[in-house]
Amino acid sequence: MEYTEIMIRYGELSTKGKNRKDFIGRLAGNVTKVLRDFPQVEIHPKHDRMHIVLNGAPFKQVDQHLKKVFGIQTYSPTIKTEKTLKDIEETALALMKETYHEGMTFKVNTKRSDHHFTYDTNELNLMVGDYLFDHMSNLKVEMKHPDIVLRIEVRQDAVYISDELLHGAGGMPVGTGGRAVMMLSGGIDSPVASYLALKRGVDIEMVHFYSPPYTTEKALNKAKELTGILANYAGRINFIAVPFAEIQETIKEKIPEGYLMTVQRRFMLRLADLIREKRKDLAIFNGESVGQVASQTLESMAAINDVTTTPVLRPVATMDKTEIISLAEKIGTFDLSIQPFEDCCTIFAPPRPKTKPKMDKAREYEARLDVDGLIERALDGIEVTPIYPDEKFLANKAEEDTALL
Amino acid sequence: MIYFDNSATTKIDPSVLATYDQVAQTIWGNPSSLHKLGDRAFQLLESSRKQIANLLGTQADEIFFTSGGTESNNWAIKGTAFQKRKFGKHLITSSVEHASVTNAFNTLEYLGFNVTRLPVDKEGRVNVNDLRNAIDSDTTLVSIMGVNNEIGTIQPIEEISDLLSNYPNIMFHVDNVQALGKNIWSRVFTPRVDFSSLSAHKFHGPRGTGVFYKKEGKMIAPLHDGGGQEKSLRSGTENLPAIAAMAKAMRLILADEAEKAAREEAIKAKIVNYLQDKPGITIFSPVSTGFAPHVLCFSLEGIRGETLVHTLEDHDIYTSTTSACASTKVDEASTLIAMNVDDKIATSAIRMSFDETNTLDEADEFIKVFDQIYRHFAQINHLGE
Numbered sequence: 001m002e003y004t005e006i007m008i009r010y011g012e013l014s015t016k017g018k019n020r021k022d023f024i025g026r027l028a029g030n031v032t033k034v035l036r037d038f039p040q041v042e043i044h045p046k047h048d049r050m051h052i053v054l055n056g057a058p059f060k061q062v063d064q065h066l067k068k069v070f071g072i073q074t075y076s077p078t079i080k081t082e083k084t085l086k087d088i089e090e091t092a093l094a095l096m097k098e099t100y101h102e103g104m105t106f107k108v109n110t111k112r113s114d115h116h117f118t119y120d121t122n123e124l125n126l127m128v129g130d131y132l133f134d135h136m137s138n139l140k141v142e143m144k145h146p147d148i149v150l151r152i153e154v155r156q157d158a159v160y161i162s163d164e165l166l167h168g169a170g171g172m173p174v175g176t177g178g179r180a181v182m183m184l185s186g187g188i189d190s191p192v193a194s195y196l197a198l199k200r201g202v203d204i205e206m207v208h209f210y211s212p213p214y215t216t217e218k219a220l221n222k223a224k225e226l227t228g229i230l231a232n233y234a235g236r237i238n239f240i241a242v243p244f245a246e247i248q249e250t251i252k253e254k255i256p257e258g259y260l261m262t263v264q265r266r267f268m269l270r271l272a273d274l275i276r277e278k279r280k281d282l283a284i285f286n287g288e289s290v291g292q293v294a295s296q297t298l299e300s301m302a303a304i305n306d307v308t309t310t311p312v313l314r315p316v317a318t319m320d321k322t323e324i325i326s327l328a329e330k331i332g333t334f335d336l337s338i339q340p341f342e343d344c345c346t347i348f349a350p351p352r353p354k355t356k357p358k359m360d361k362a363r364e365y366e367a368r369l370d371v372d373g374l375i376e377r378a379l380d381g382i383e384v385t386p387i388y389p390d391e392k393f394l395a396n397k398a399e400e401d402t403a404l405l
Numbered sequence: 406m407i408y409f410d411n412s413a414t415t416k417i418d419p420s421v422l423a424t425y426d427q428v429a430q431t432i433w434g435n436p437s438s439l440h441k442l443g444d445r446a447f448q449l450l451e452s453s454r455k456q457i458a459n460l461l462g463t464q465a466d467e468i469f470f471t472s473g474g475t476e477s478n479n480w481a482i483k484g485t486a487f488q489k490r491k492f493g494k495h496l497i498t499s500s501v502e503h504a505s506v507t508n509a510f511n512t513l514e515y516l517g518f519n520v521t522r523l524p525v526d527k528e529g530r531v532n533v534n535d536l537r538n539a540i541d542s543d544t545t546l547v548s549i550m551g552v553n554n555e556i557g558t559i560q561p562i563e564e565i566s567d568l569l570s571n572y573p574n575i576m577f578h579v580d581n582v583q584a585l586g587k588n589i590w591s592r593v594f595t596p597r598v599d600f601s602s603l604s605a606h607k608f609h610g611p612r613g614t615g616v617f618y619k620k621e622g623k624m625i626a627p628l629h630d631g632g633g634q635e636k637s638l639r640s641g642t643e644n645l646p647a648i649a650a651m652a653k654a655m656r657l658i659l660a661d662e663a664e665k666a667a668r669e670e671a672i673k674a675k676i677v678n679y680l681q682d683k684p685g686i687t688i689f690s691p692v693s694t695g696f697a698p699h700v701l702c703f704s705l706e707g708i709r710g711e712t713l714v715h716t717l718e719d720h721d722i723y724t725s726t727t728s729a730c731a732s733t734k735v736d737e738a739s740t741l742i743a744m745n746v747d748d749k750i751a752t753s754a755i756r757m758s759f760d761e762t763n764t765l766d767e768a769d770e771f772i773k774v775f776d777q778i779y780r781h782f783a784q785i786n787h788l789g790e
Contacts, residue, residue, distance in 0.1 A: 397445060401452035404424050405652045 072168030551593030557700025684789030
């Protein structure tokens with residue numbers, strides 16, 4: 001059976017009163033973006049649902065993109081049929097034959113917006129139910145909690161039939177929550193934090209620190225490729241690469257070993273905040289998780305957060321590592337995150353960083369440095385790259401391999 | 406030219422050779438190097454491994470690259486004997502194995518291991534009951550080939566697997582050098598098999614490269630110590646051009662496998678049909694599910710196999726005595742001897758081995774040529790009188 005359209009039910013945004021129009025508009029825009037490879041598809045946002053008319057686009061492929069759009073609660077692939085009993089019955093049977101497995105229960109649920117249609121909802125429920133009974137064996141009806149609800153909607157133009165209810169990504173349409181910078185390292189946690197920020201409707205721009213020649217081109221490309229995976233949820237994400245080697249070398253030279261990490265992190269946060277300000281973003285997100293490493297104790301967070309009053313949001317702050325990993329696996333960033341390329345957090349890592357650094361000491365040591373000059377030169381070197389869904393950056397020669405093999 | 410000696414080696418496929426060439430010239434970095442040349446080589450190495458694993462139905466980390474069938478066999482046998490020597494020193498094999506297996510066991514015997522060589526029946530097949538009786542608490546390894554290289558007998562690997570499922574601590578090695586691409590893979594590569602050997606040049610790949618399959622979690626001692634390649638189990642810079650070429654050759658040989666095997670068997674059947682019931686001719690490889698589709702071994706009484714091979718060669722038809730590996734030596738046919746075939750008949754045997762490039766027309770041509778030869782020798786030797 002080839003589905004002809006998809007009916008989308010909105011998530012939380014249906015509760016958002018007067019902002020609703022914005023949200024629906026944003027969601028429609030985001031859906032348009034992810035479906036740009038299917039120009040034949042029509043998108044009709046309405047106040048209570050959105051209809052996607054496939055016009056021949058394969059549902060399975062569209063579905064791959066659709067399930068990554070935040071703001072969709074559930075959706076159903078449907079088939080449009082003529083308004084005759086015969087068409088309704090035959091389509092219903094064909095759909096059921098594909099979905100129904102031995103032992104499942106079902107019910108028919110009809111809705112009419114065309115009240116002039118020959119049959120009313122009860123009649124249709126009974127007639128279609130009878131037809132299915134006559135043409136399939138061992139069917140079981142269950143009114144309260146059926147496995148399959150066969151939905152028949154009689155509208156003015158046609159009848160729409162579906163029997164699957166698929167779960168969307170939930171959350172809020174990306175962009176409805178404003179825009180923030182995300183401090184992306186390339187490890188396991190920050191991509192998960194990015195996903196969670198996007199899920200709450202926050203559009204993000206990645207800030208990534210790199211330190212050639214201490215870090216390799218590969219580490220930079222890995223972060224970009226991670227951004228490509230996350231761009232599936234956002235349509236497009238700007239990647240801002242910040243050169244960090246000079247700052248790290250200077251800190252290494254002039255700051256006592258116990259505070260190397262704390263001062264480095266203060267510089268990172270300062271830079272992220274300045275970039276945020278310049279780009280008119282509203283907040284800073286990062287992938288810190290309380291107590292996971294020396295820089296992520298509450299003492300460290302306090303000593304580092306000292307450099308800004310901008311909200312610093314930490315979506316994975318209270319998650320266990322195992323929870324973060326399972327989410328990373330679910331969103332497809334884990335395998336890439338564990339590629340062992342050194343990033344700027346691991347080089348110059350002191351053997352015994354202070355887990356309880358003192359704020360005043362951090363400030364005092366930092367005063368030895370030309371903070372403004374270092375920051376300015378780093379900002380001069382930033383590069384912004386827009387990254388699109390599944391864009392690849394690591395030398396991936398899979399195609400050449402396939403040709404050779 | 407009619408080439409009926411594909412069990413000795415196959416002609417390299419031109420597209421496989423092109424891959425070899427291209428890799429050798431453009432992806433020549435050492436897969437272990439840190440820089441991007443090394444990186445590229447490493448990526449291709451792993452792509453090759455993954456492709457081979459997919460084709461064989463294994464996981465990628467169960468595939469190891471070696472220099473070929475002989476090395477894979479030596480590794481499986483000696484590596485297991487060494488690894489398991491604290492648990493037992495009794496090893497079991499058959500009496501019809503390839504020389505790389507037989508001689509590896511001879512060496513281990515010399516080093517103090519006990520080796521049982523199972524007898525075979527008149528079709529060259531081991532009996533599972535003999536194996537059952539041979540197993541004792543000291544047994545650490547059973548090594549039985551999938552397809553015999555001299556007469557094409559398919560060994561009862563499935564039955565042996567059932568038996569060995571009761572002995573999880575015994576390692577099970579199957580030499581499958583002759584078995585790939587013959588539409589019998591599931592019969593000779595069961596889930597119980599712990600180790601298996603393959604050789605690229607038997608399926609239109611290059612020489613000097615092969616596969617060693619090691620089931621996940623199974624332990625084996627390395628024979629090549631060194632720089633730690635192949636998870637430190639088989640050191641030595643990877644032969645990437647050959648490995649990539651082998652991955653391609655394997656993909657090609659396994660495409661339309663059933664149809665190719667059927668074609669090979671049709672050639673064999675045609676020749677068998679001509680040969681059977683001829684006085685003085687003994688066929689050792691009947692057309693049956695117990696034999697590989699591509700091997701035909703028979704003898705012509707009174708003529709040494711070597712003489713027959715050269716006589717056919719004069720007509721541009723290439724065959725071999727029963728094992729090309731040993732056929733330059735004046736040596737009896739080991740499989741036939743193990744089958745208790747009379748010496749005179751055994752030394753008269755030749756082996757023909759087909760592949761998917763052979764045709765029924767070639768079978769006709771062979772029959773025409775052989776018929777003349779047969780009549781000549783039959784007269785001299787008073788066959789059928």
